[in-house]
Amino acid sequence: MISNSNKETDIIRKVAGNFARHPSQVNQLMEADAEIIWRNGEYLVLKTDGIHEEIKTKLYEDPYLIGWMAVTAPISDIAAVGAVPEGILLSLQMSLHENEDWLKQIQAGINDACLHYHSYVLGGDTNFSDSVSISTTAVAHIKAGRPLLRTGMKPGERLYATSLLGTGNAFAYSRFFNQALDVQFRPVARLVESRVLRTYATSCIDTSDGLFPALAVLSELNNVGFHLETPLLKLLSEDAGSVHRQEGLPDWMLLAGPHGEYELLFTVAGEKQNEFEKECESEGWNPVYLGKVIALPKLDFITGSLKIQCHRHTIANLFYESNGDILAYLQLLKQQHEKWVANN
Amino acid sequence: MISNSNKETDIIRKVAGNFARHPSQVNQLMEADAEIIWRNGEYLVLKTDGIHEEIKTKLYEDPYLIGWMAVTAPISDIAAVGAVPEGILLSLQMSLHENEDWLKQIQAGINDACLHYHSYVLGGDTNFSDSVSISTTAVAHIKAGRPLLRTGMKPGERLYATSLLGTGNAFAYSRFFNQALDVQFRPVARLVESRVLRTYATSCIDTSDGLFPALAVLSELNNVGFHLETPLLKLLSEDAGSVHRQEGLPDWMLLAGPHGEYELLFTVAGEKQNEFEKECESEGWNPVYLGKVIALPKLDFITGSLKIQCHRHTIANLFYESNGDILAYLQLLKQQHEKWVANN
Structure with a gap:
């Protein structure tokens, strides 16, 4: 089945498409990973992100990880627009039955992440509920230069990621299907790398929802396609590669699922490619080359x-077609793979 | 039973007391209704507030009211610090089973409230869940003058509210105990009134949690007490007065419960009282005089x-002693009243 629209962006348009936009807001709906407002001689950047389904499905159970991710998820979006974070506000729903140690662990995760990102807890709101859930709003700024948007790429430009991919889905696979795999998951928002991207990238998104869902969004927003020249196997992180081998899972599936690795995915103009790669090297990191932007939306x-x-949305939509049922989703991925094998 | 500490502020200290403070944050923990950061030559003001328990307990069921309150609750806190709102970010959890009309109604409530407060939806995050819940972050500024804090009042100063009180608890009583009462509830954040308060008030808090809980917080933070000279009956709004008469509910109970009316509660120095009241009159509203700040913390x-x-915390703590059980809470209120009758 080929879907003609992206299910995720359809939902966002339906829920948020009718609200009036702030006259000083730089980005249109979905056009950036965070909200960017030009005010008082700088860009004020804000992002609200929630950790709900990850907790409900027990993908995240360790309270330290929940705290770490509550900060890292919105800060990753701040990095994707090239902003510098200042602080966060937390909206915490917790059960009255959680013990003191649980609270200490989640606080430690929040504190450690804030320290890492030179950010502070500015405030928040605590409610007691049957279950745990956190929404975080990050506050950031861009004092010089322009923000990075998801839009702006052109056919022929080069597609990169800040590092190897697939750890988020490898972690999810290990949690849901084989806990013996013991995949470590503690992503770091790519603030340091985003400093170079502000000069060179023509567009940027984070892979919090996984590589293929991110590509689907970029493809739709820019009306382009992608030709991934690097074989997917070479894009897999160590953990993802290990799950691929041990479980006999096709490599593309570890880049398909909606639990990403919080890398940045971005484009660079062809004529800047060498200069960009040298600059990254001098900063101590190596971007991962994926391929090229193409005019055909495929x-x-x-x-x-x-x-x-x-089709640009086929892989991203599989998760929505499973209605969030993890086992059904794995079956849909496998069916898709069999179809491709049969047709090749 | 006399409680020696305020249960609500105890919880806030336990959850949020260990986080490092931003070096440019003006307010200490609990010292203001919103978070205030001095940056770039102005105060940036932020507030995260959640509508969770109100939906879970079915206090709020009408989706339009849920949308209206998701905006009004944090904007009321913005008014309490004397700031001007710019926009909000929404973190919405909704059930996949809600129909189109439900979504339209909640969007209408959000839109109407934003229009009313000259604010915009800047962004947000939608998750699907078994139940509905919203957290909102409001963004605001103070370009001239100082922010209003909960602290700063001195014994002898006058205590006022922006209007008559008790509608929030009257609404809650009608929803939980007698729906035939049909109390209307659609509070308006007191942004207009707060413009005068920025000049005259020595401290300010909103009554989102009800009058007595607000007094308990002010009493603790300022180490003072309150002598309410105006009989409580004269402080009741029309709806609250009506519930008081029809249900034989002592007037103080309608000012005790934790579902407030989103008025501002504030103090003014004695020597400014006349000037302040005249200024309000010229602005077209009349503050409600409650009484005086006293040195004894009673x-x-x-x-x-x-x-x-x-004791300053007795009334506010009754709700926590009931563990959020509404029926048990009403019994505790009635027992407290009987004790007072017996001792007088």
């Missing part, structure tokens, strides 16, 4: 011995 | 024919 990539060309 | 007031003097 997606092609190499998985194992297969060369796949598919 | 609370005294007149309810019916009784003159009550009690």
